[in-house]
Amino acid sequence: xxxxxxxxxxxxxxxxxxxxxxxxxxxxxxxxxxxxxxxxxxxxxxxxxxxxxxxxxxxxxxxxxxxxxxxxxxxxxxxxxxxxxxxxxxxxxxxxxxxxxxxxxxxxxxxxxxxxxxxxxxxxxxxxxxxxxxxxxxxxxxxxxxxxxxxxxxxxxxxxxxxxxxxxxxxxxxxxxxxxxxxxxxxxxxxxxxxxxxxxxxxxxxxxxxxxxxxxxxxxxxxx
DNA sequence: ATTAGGATCAACT
DNA sequence: GTTGATCCTAATA
Numbered sequence: 001x002x003x004x005x006x007x008x009x010x011x012x013x014x015x016x017x018x019x020x021x022x023x024x025x026x027x028x029x030x031x032x033x034x035x036x037x038x039x040x041x042x043x044x045x046x047x048x049x050x051x052x053x054x055x056x057x058x059x060x061x062x063x064x065x066x067x068x069x070x071x072x073x074x075x076x077x078x079x080x081x082x083x084x085x086x087x088x089x090x091x092x093x094x095x096x097x098x099x100x101x102x103x104x105x106x107x108x109x110x111x112x113x114x115x116x117x118x119x120x121x122x123x124x125x126x127x128x129x130x131x132x133x134x135x136x137x138x139x140x141x142x143x144x145x146x147x148x149x150x151x152x153x154x155x156x157x158x159x160x161x162x163x164x165x166x167x168x169x170x171x172x173x174x175x176x177x178x179x180x181x182x183x184x185x186x187x188x189x190x191x192x193x194x195x196x197x198x199x200x201x202x203x204x205x206x207x208x209x210x211x212x213x214x215x216x217x218x219x220x221x222x223x224x
Numbered sequence: 225a226t227t228a229g230g231a232t233c234a235a236c237t
Numbered sequence: 238g239t240t241g242a243t244c245c246t247a248a249t250a
Binding site: 050052059060061083085086087088089091093106108125135136137138183184185186187 | 241242243244245
Binding site for chain 1: 231232233234235236
């Protein structure tokens, strides 16, 4: 055994995201989204994501083709696709695959690991810190992500960027486990198990005991 | 603990 | 005119 390298934040490379949405989902779990704006820096470790594909996925915004709203999904991997829903919320996705092939991973929930005060200020209705970023629109609110960041390159290391998972996480001495389930809130493609989350995490949204949940490996540290 | 209804608007039929 | 990749509050158990 040689010396353990320092756990410095490392920018997640675009290559790690220019892959199939299922692989990108597993890479994103454990990664940390960092937003540095004038009112503070907030960092969120992702614990729950959902994969959305293209023409073969009726639940995806890209299913019916390219529009001004969803155009970013056809662009380069590692950029952010932000959309507005229900008249008052924003949700964010990380674009995957290669240029011209739509696909993205919805960021559904995470643990606020930095900038708690700023996050609490932006999420006044949260009654516990575990609720600060539990849910896709809450996560965006905690990071102050709006349509201003639609198309933003997360791999450039500017105000909003993504850090690779730097640790081998464990709980009670065993590695964290990824499980998958059906996606939340979608009314089509119900059967597909395209939601990925960290088993047992208190920061995961929408847990339902009745749901079918299957194992799906452990978080992957990107090696590129 | 679980459920139902309302808020509020851009994109799309 | 209808529909959401949602969240919050209030009501019921």
